[in-house]
Amino acid sequence: MVLRAIFVFIMTGDGVIKVIWVAVVLSVLSAQSYANEQKGKWEPGVSGTIAMLAGGAQSNSRLDSGPKNIDSLSGIGEDKMEAFFFPLAASHVDYTFANGNSRVQFGMQEADIALGRPHIELGYHQYVDNLGTFKFSYLPGILSATTWKDPYLVGEDRSETDRNIQGVRFQYSDILSSRFGLEMAYGDQKIDDELSGISFSPTAQQALDRNGDLYFIELSHLDPISKTWLVRSSVNYMRKDLSGKAMSSNKYTGQVAFLKRLAKGTFTVSATYHYEDFENVNPIFQDTRSDNGVGIMSTYVYKAPFNLKNVGLVALLGYHQDFSNIDFYDNYNVSVGTGVSYDF
Template structure:
């Protein structure tokens, strides 16, 4: 299963607190969660290794659509300690990230400060791992796969001074194992260097929660990314936002999130002789039904999502649909 599909799905529902808790967990010691899900995704992208290996026709055109069944498991484990259960070590996937479509292994430390701020410091060793084409721009010829891998470091400040404001900052480095972009397009060595995808990236997110009525509210966020890619045609800045409506009433919980991002690339693309810019739209619906089958720690979980990239270079246009259903067990 590709990283893009995993990143787009595999959801359990986040619990967005309306009031900061005086504890990180009800009880000290170990606790955790295991989620198993299955479903399907439909992808139309020239960059996805789940679609056509041998692109036919014009290079600067959209990809072919591929429908794929998916199955996976994820979870997390925590160890909570301190006089007021205000300190915690954790490893696994974060509920907050999963509910808006982001999944990565995260290992770190969390502490509830006396001000009410929740401080999290973490390391994400698999944030960027995914299969990619070694040279995406081959046409009428079989493309070969390689891997993008990377590591990230993250700092989060949630419910700052018991307020609805949160800040999330991360730094990541990614590498392409066998980078051959443009090698089959008759480009010079200097032009091929412009297409190198390894990068240093900075991510910043500022979010704010607003309660509407008890059990429901809005969460809005502004997001900025800077990717200093090794190749100037791949380096870009992006800015965007998210708006989520959440409702936690009775046994049912859901979060509906809409997102938008604009990407602006630094230099002209040597293959398409144009500087790339993208508009990215997404919508996610995460749902959880607690005490499923009358079993208290068991929940029914589901996610439906749609993501689309509209680029000024048709080669980079893509869209993806997804639907999953599964079960989550807390211990």
């Protein structure tokens, strides 16, 4: 079974872009193709995916988005509706060597919880008989995301700056034919012009610095419970070891996703829960931050519309909410979108 995924990323209130919803396209779902995926063998030559995505999202986050000018750090953030368009969402080009077990890839790969944002990567994939598939990737940080220089500035227009993450990742799928998967990653997060808390004091600015290191590890399992149903469950841990100790944290996430094959498409629904415990007292709010978050994502994929081979149409709906003991970091996101992909 070949899994194709399209991710939408929306800036939220904890300093990291969150995955709001995921569209999983089951490109091939026959028993034979499922066996081929588990063997880790690919068709030699050039292949890949081109995908485009558009839609809208409503959020009340204040840390990375929302209105330029805020009049208070307390209470609930103002709702803001934004349109998005990703002309190359989840697009990548692969070259598989003649042995069918070695592959290089350049572009946007599917899973990226590790660094919490879309990225371009260069990776090498190797299948080893009876062991599984190994993937080694370098993330050069070509793409940047925007955030506020000082999110806590009140009564004046806030200015944007770029956030960039470089990193490396190791993935090991179908470990010893067990359907378990392991992923580990490291990333270096840099804010071009980090001024968080400068409007308060140098001490506050130091404690709220968002530059630093990200460490991630995930264990997952893919279970075919029938001919048409699949369940993927995962648990992961992310360590944010940032220069600002009030922004450093330990985050624990669990997710379960159900995938259903339909006559000419697929339906997916997934649910997530995370708990994030921060390290030190926030100097602005005089409290140590602690967050809980829940999310649900649903997608429908229609394959080969109008008998167009290798084309898929996607409809998506997602909801995510963070509950924090500090009001400023409370936020929610609602996302809807449509997309089209082409496999070659």
